[in-house]
Amino acid sequence: MRITFLGAAGTVTGSKYLLEHGGKRVLVDCGLFQGLKQLRLRNWDVFPLQPETIDAVVLTHAHIDHSGYLPALARQGFSGPVFCTEATRDLCALLLPDSGHLQEEDALYANRRGFSKHSPALPLYTEQDARKTLRLFQPQQFDAEFEPVEGLRMRFSLAGHILGAASVHVQWGSGSLLFSGDLGRDEDVVMRPPQAPPAADYVVMESTYGDRSHEKEDPATAFAEVINRTAARGGVVIVPAFAVGRAQSLMYVLATLKREGRIPDLPAFLNSPMAADTTELYHKHRSQHRLTPDQCRMMCTAAKVVNSVEESRKLNDMRYPAVIISASGMATGGRVVHHLKAMAPNPRNTILLAGYQAAGTRGAALVGGAKQIKIHGDYVPVRAEVASLGALSAHADREELLRWVGRMPQPPKRVFVTHGESVAADSLRIAIQEQHGWACTVPEHMQAVELG
Numbered sequence: 001m002r003i004t005f006l007g008a009a010g011t012v013t014g015s016k017y018l019l020e021h022g023g024k025r026v027l028v029d030c031g032l033f034q035g036l037k038q039l040r041l042r043n044w045d046v047f048p049l050q051p052e053t054i055d056a057v058v059l060t061h062a063h064i065d066h067s068g069y070l071p072a073l074a075r076q077g078f079s080g081p082v083f084c085t086e087a088t089r090d091l092c093a094l095l096l097p098d099s100g101h102l103q104e105e106d107a108l109y110a111n112r113r114g115f116s117k118h119s120p121a122l123p124l125y126t127e128q129d130a131r132k133t134l135r136l137f138q139p140q141q142f143d144a145e146f147e148p149v150e151g152l153r154m155r156f157s158l159a160g161h162i163l164g165a166a167s168v169h170v171q172w173g174s175g176s177l178l179f180s181g182d183l184g185r186d187e188d189v190v191m192r193p194p195q196a197p198p199a200a201d202y203v204v205m206e207s208t209y210g211d212r213s214h215e216k217e218d219p220a221t222a223f224a225e226v227i228n229r230t231a232a233r234g235g236v237v238i239v240p241a242f243a244v245g246r247a248q249s250l251m252y253v254l255a256t257l258k259r260e261g262r263i264p265d266l267p268a269f270l271n272s273p274m275a276a277d278t279t280e281l282y283h284k285h286r287s288q289h290r291l292t293p294d295q296c297r298m299m300c301t302a303a304k305v306v307n308s309v310e311e312s313r314k315l316n317d318m319r320y321p322a323v324i325i326s327a328s329g330m331a332t333g334g335r336v337v338h339h340l341k342a343m344a345p346n347p348r349n350t351i352l353l354a355g356y357q358a359a360g361t362r363g364a365a366l367v368g369g370a371k372q373i374k375i376h377g378d379y380v381p382v383r384a385e386v387a388s389l390g391a392l393s394a395h396a397d398r399e400e401l402l403r404w405v406g407r408m409p410q411p412p413k414r415v416f417v418t419h420g421e422s423v424a425a426d427s428l429r430i431a432i433q434e435q436h437g438w439a440c441t442v443p444e445h446m447q448a449v450e451l452g
Contacts, residue, residue: 160184
């Protein structure tokens with residue numbers, strides 16, 4: 001078995017791992033690079049092998065940094081099956097066409113405004129490309145063995161990060177490999193915790209929060225404090241939120257706070273039709289989360305869904321307290337960018353970041369205290385309050401990551417620490433070595449390793 005780290009090595013994005021065994025090739029995850037420009041440019045590089053020579057793709061979950069390159073891969077010649085859980089398939093049916101549509105919109109906007117260095121600016125793939133890719137999906141059940149290619153046996157186990165998120169156990173002959181995928185929280189507001197890991201000879205483990213712990217504060221209390229102080233000064237709370245996962249957690253907490261009278265009954269808007277569609281999937285996949293049917297219904301009605309572009313624009317003219325939840329979570333694109341452009345200069349407003357912010361994103365710049373952010377070629381002053389809500393993160397923190405890997409039934413031969421910024425990955429590597437004495441490596445981009 002040979003593994004090549006085509007993405008998420010030395011960075012927290014672009015997850016792609018190539019497995020080669022018995023003349024077959026399987027790609028585990030097929031994500032877009034996001035964040036820093038030098039990373040985003042990798043999306044446009046010639047793929048390091050002929051896409052038509054890949055026999056199958058296996059997805060850990062639906063987030064774009066794990067699935068978003070699939071339409072580009074198919075556009076270049078990949079035509080094999082895509083294996084994932086049922087909920088991941090359902091979410092990809094929303095996320096991938098939306099990704100293609102946003103890329104088309106961004107290219108059109110860049111061409112109209114003339115701020116792109118390329119003439120004309122082109123999308124990496126289109127909405128139609130994404131819809132064609134969905135025909136390749138072959139969903140699998142959790143804890144049921146499947147064989148993506150001859151000689152490889154795989155099994156999905158619950159990772160808890162978002163609906164459908166899975167760890168992937170791979171077996172060949174007498175060898176085995178475990179991909180953690182993105183791991184969720186032990187005490188998440190909505191999602192169930194990750195399953196304990198099975199025994200494996202090798203582990204590829206995420207390290208998004210490998211160097212830090214989440215705040216111990218109650219997320220509902222922290223959210224209420226932000227809303228109340230912003231409302232007191234007549235401002236709007238703008239929440240960039242991932243349409244899958246964070247938007248739903250925020251709406252559930254928002255509904256709970258209103259029901260308990262801990263915040264004013266102010267208007268709330270979910271300005272992401274895709275997030276609204278995602279919320280409905282919580283009814284379908286109830287075994288993966290903690291909510292009762294009544295709580296699901298409460299979550300689904302916590303905010304008014306904004307569908308049209310015209311309705312979205314009107315939100316920018318609001319002059320009364322409100323909450324706007326809108327994608328994308330790192331403020332890299334989507335409707336929330338237009339809200340930031342309109343509302344960031346007003347000191348009455350608050351920008352609330354509720355998830356991980358990768359280096360190079362507008363979200364990371366805001367968390368870092370930027371006094372201005374670049375949007376559509378212009379610099380926009382940031383006078384609004386900027387707050388963070390780390391307790392609502394969908395990612396396991398350092399202690400939870402160490403607890404998860406520490407539950408392995410027997411020591412692996414080696415742990416590969418990936419999907420984290422350099423400091424986070426190396427910090428987790430050191431911690432695993434010190435706590436367990438296991439061989440642990442942070443692989444480099446494009447590094448290939450022979451597994452025994």
